[in-house]
Amino acid sequence: MKIVIVGDGKVGLALTARLSRAGHDVVVIDRDPRVLEESLQTYDVMVVQGNGACKSVLEEAGINTADLLIAATSSDEINLLCCMVANKMANVHTIARVRSPEYAGQLNFLKDELGLSMTINPEMAAAREIDHLLQFPSFLKRDRFAKGRVEIVELKICADSPLRGKPLSQLYKLIRVKVLVCAVERRGMVYIPSGAFTLEEGDKISVTADSKDLVTLLKNLGLTTERTRSALIIGGSRIAYYLARRLLSSGITVKIIEQDIARCEELAALLPKATIINADGSRQDILRAEGITSTDAVVTLTDMDEENLIISMYATHVGVPKSITKINRAEYVDTFSDLGIDTVISPKDLCCTDIVRYVRAMENTTGGAVQTLHYIVEGKAEALEFVATSATRHLDEPLTQVPIKPNILLSCILRGGKTIIPQGSDCIRLGDTVIVVTTAEQTIRDLGDIFAG
Amino acid sequence: MNCAIISRYLGNLLLLEAAFLVPPAAISASLGEETARRGILLTVGILVVLGLLLRRAGQRSGSTFYAKEGFVLVALAWVVMSFLGSLPFYFSGEIPSLVDCFFETVSGFTTTGASILTDVEAMSKGLLFWRSFTHWLGGMGMLVFLLAVAPGQKGQGFTLHLMRAESPGPSVGKLVPKMRQTAKILYLLYVGLTIICVLFLLAGGMPLFDSLCTAFGTAGTGGFGIKNDSMAGYSIYLQGVCTVFMALFGVNFSVYYLLFRNWRAALKDEEVRLYFAIMLSVSAVIACNIYPQMGSVGMSIHEATFHTSSIMTTTGFAISNFDLWPELSRVLLLVLMIAGACAGSTGGGVKTIRLLLIFKNMKAGFRKLLHPNSVETVKLNGRPVGRSVLEGINTYMSAYCLIAIASLLVVSLDNFSLVTNLSAVLSCFNNIGPGLDIVGPIHNYSTYSDLSKIVLSLDMLLGRLEIFPMLILLRPATYRRRQA
Numbered sequence: 001m002k003i004v005i006v007g008d009g010k011v012g013l014a015l016t017a018r019l020s021r022a023g024h025d026v027v028v029i030d031r032d033p034r035v036l037e038e039s040l041q042t043y044d045v046m047v048v049q050g051n052g053a054c055k056s057v058l059e060e061a062g063i064n065t066a067d068l069l070i071a072a073t074s075s076d077e078i079n080l081l082c083c084m085v086a087n088k089m090a091n092v093h094t095i096a097r098v099r100s101p102e103y104a105g106q107l108n109f110l111k112d113e114l115g116l117s118m119t120i121n122p123e124m125a126a127a128r129e130i131d132h133l134l135q136f137p138s139f140l141k142r143d144r145f146a147k148g149r150v151e152i153v154e155l156k157i158c159a160d161s162p163l164r165g166k167p168l169s170q171l172y173k174l175i176r177v178k179v180l181v182c183a184v185e186r187r188g189m190v191y192i193p194s195g196a197f198t199l200e201e202g203d204k205i206s207v208t209a210d211s212k213d214l215v216t217l218l219k220n221l222g223l224t225t226e227r228t229r230s231a232l233i234i235g236g237s238r239i240a241y242y243l244a245r246r247l248l249s250s251g252i253t254v255k256i257i258e259q260d261i262a263r264c265e266e267l268a269a270l271l272p273k274a275t276i277i278n279a280d281g282s283r284q285d286i287l288r289a290e291g292i293t294s295t296d297a298v299v300t301l302t303d304m305d306e307e308n309l310i311i312s313m314y315a316t317h318v319g320v321p322k323s324i325t326k327i328n329r330a331e332y333v334d335t336f337s338d339l340g341i342d343t344v345i346s347p348k349d350l351c352c353t354d355i356v357r358y359v360r361a362m363e364n365t366t367g368g369a370v371q372t373l374h375y376i377v378e379g380k381a382e383a384l385e386f387v388a389t390s391a392t393r394h395l396d397e398p399l400t401q402v403p404i405k406p407n408i409l410l411s412c413i414l415r416g417g418k419t420i421i422p423q424g425s426d427c428i429r430l431g432d433t434v435i436v437v438t439t440a441e442q443t444i445r446d447l448g449d450i451f452a453g
Numbered sequence: 454m455n456c457a458i459i460s461r462y463l464g465n466l467l468l469l470e471a472a473f474l475v476p477p478a479a480i481s482a483s484l485g486e487e488t489a490r491r492g493i494l495l496t497v498g499i500l501v502v503l504g505l506l507l508r509r510a511g512q513r514s515g516s517t518f519y520a521k522e523g524f525v526l527v528a529l530a531w532v533v534m535s536f537l538g539s540l541p542f543y544f545s546g547e548i549p550s551l552v553d554c555f556f557e558t559v560s561g562f563t564t565t566g567a568s569i570l571t572d573v574e575a576m577s578k579g580l581l582f583w584r585s586f587t588h589w590l591g592g593m594g595m596l597v598f599l600l601a602v603a604p605g606q607k608g609q610g611f612t613l614h615l616m617r618a619e620s621p622g623p624s625v626g627k628l629v630p631k632m633r634q635t636a637k638i639l640y641l642l643y644v645g646l647t648i649i650c651v652l653f654l655l656a657g658g659m660p661l662f663d664s665l666c667t668a669f670g671t672a673g674t675g676g677f678g679i680k681n682d683s684m685a686g687y688s689i690y691l692q693g694v695c696t697v698f699m700a701l702f703g704v705n706f707s708v709y710y711l712l713f714r715n716w717r718a719a720l721k722d723e724e725v726r727l728y729f730a731i732m733l734s735v736s737a738v739i740a741c742n743i744y745p746q747m748g749s750v751g752m753s754i755h756e757a758t759f760h761t762s763s764i765m766t767t768t769g770f771a772i773s774n775f776d777l778w779p780e781l782s783r784v785l786l787l788v789l790m791i792a793g794a795c796a797g798s799t800g801g802g803v804k805t806i807r808l809l810l811i812f813k814n815m816k817a818g819f820r821k822l823l824h825p826n827s828v829e830t831v832k833l834n835g836r837p838v839g840r841s842v843l844e845g846i847n848t849y850m851s852a853y854c855l856i857a858i859a860s861l862l863v864v865s866l867d868n869f870s871l872v873t874n875l876s877a878v879l880s881c882f883n884n885i886g887p888g889l890d891i892v893g894p895i896h897n898y899s900t901y902s903d904l905s906k907i908v909l910s911l912d913m914l915l916g917r918l919e920i921f922p923m924l925i926l927l928r929p930a931t932y933r934r935r936q937a
Contacts, residue, residue, distance in 0.1 A: 041613060044613075
């Protein structure tokens, strides 16, 4: 598929990497020749220098033959203009990044009136993600499928975990909840485990479970599920605003520490129920004075990755039950997981994932397109949700008799209101929602792609 | 440096070269040229064994591949392929000296067309075919061919370094997002134009074998003739066809691609316009200048356009002895040698686009002298040209002058006249072929000593690969294990 990406910033670059590796024809437009040169040398793409909202520039990038345009420059207005111009010039799908809180309320209006296929707001997505995590602080990561009915959650096996040293075949006996361990990350390697796989301390496991069972799962694992009642947010960015609104509405007290006085005043006006502190959140004495030792959760959202990491490490050190770190450059995350930084949020990756899912769905021509796509275990595996259609092969055949490609796991089937953790005797029926986990190199676009024959 | 990946690519290239040696072998076999056939097949055997060994050595290669690896691989590939490609001449005994064989093959691959053969027609047909075929292969580049056919370049951009190192021009870009597709388009255009050229030659009554060899020489802007008198023995029509096609192969190939997509912009391309402007105006001046010698207007124009097209595109075909022309015409041809064809074509030389940018930059610099605080931007086709491109051109020109002077000094050891030596160096360095005086169109390079032949061979490689890949290959620091 031919894709034009306008804006070679953080999101643009991450998209370029994902989409060009997936074999698409990618053209990148940006004003800065230096960043374009870097993209050109790293990925198999073509670049065009100029303003992506200009007709001539879009023409040079071949908008007439393109299938999709993604506008991800730093300016919302340029992004919207890009999509409008492209829509008028050619028959393309358009995705715009719109992230100003002022436009947040009218996203659907903009989408419909300007003929956009999709709008993305990385900050809002990040805030939603953080909010989910704070609901169950014991999970490192939560990915929702089938409109939230099923989740894949990530857990770390601690020294006192009842699962430590046990093979997965005994899982049900130990925790009395029907779940499936679909991926295990051990020292940077990812395994799709079988029943004989034995868990060790330090393993990060991804578990598929019905959302209703999450509380029982935690209880039987011996992990306390104390509710988060207060959160300390360092850095008053856009994410902080979106997050504070969500947390306040679910009754959690919020304190935001922000350095810039003007921003503090803005936040105070927007969020009358939150406590806004004007101070340098990276200073220990200030963190202590604002009660870091007694808060339930710390969320670091400053613009500096380094500051976020250090504050989160300090929070873990003084015993805050949950700390969530925002990181823009996720490549060093592996290095930090040993230092007590487990939960990391990268807004850029979140919105990339949404777009990649959209692209996969566009590519699919047989129906039964990808409904949801999440990258689990730090992007090393994919979890995808499909609906079985009449075009799906091997319907109503017991799974033991269905040939499935290696490194692919059927992790969950939803039928009617029931969640089935599939076993050999189960089968896929028409209309089922199926969740698939894969570490395979090849791209899965359709439920049919998982079958070997 | 990632030696494994270099070794793997090199292995693949040698296998490719072996495959390209099959047609000449078939020709020799069908004509019963026993020694030539044996020589070619022996070379094919060596290429296959070496290729497989190198591929095996490079099996477990990492993925680090930067500009340096690109330069080293391209330069190394050209040297190795030229050396191994010269073996058929040596094994068959048709060129007895190994240095001569190397000179001849380098001249072929670099599309120079400078020859040490005193009697071309005595060669066997199979080897003559190979000799011309090297022009065609070298014209667009073997690595670009490899990029077009090699599968599994998964979204990585490093292949760009290869194309940049092999394709001529100050800023090599892609036509379409995928490198493999870009390389395919270039070769499709190349093959298509070559076939059209062959058809036009056949229509003029030229035998098939001659048509193919001449078309290879024209397409690669090489200039190896298969007759002792180059093109002089053919009809005016055939010479005219060559004039036109030499000029066409000197045009940037991305302009042909643009012609299909947006012909208006293609026709407005500043480089192509300047290229044809220079060609036409120089033809006109030479035609006037040689009119007294020729005696007829038609012949003056025919000879002037043919030789201008031949020299400017760095082909080097000749239809008469232009060394006997008046001094102005001879010097004009010498200057044209340096100018060369368009970037992204099969031609050599400094390239029209560099001349254009040097001139524009000079103009901007001149204005800056008068108005020291003025801000000047150099534009090409309505777009500003980055500082780095202009600086790159300055570096290139400095290296160009130094290498030309150094080669001239070494070649002068042979004690020929200045005109001979200067034209020989410029002719080889810019990949033309014939020069003036002793290396003029009716003579050849056989009188030079072995040392000069090696220096001139290096000049051809330096010229074809635009200097830097070869310099990086020859620089000892490239191979140091620990680098600062």
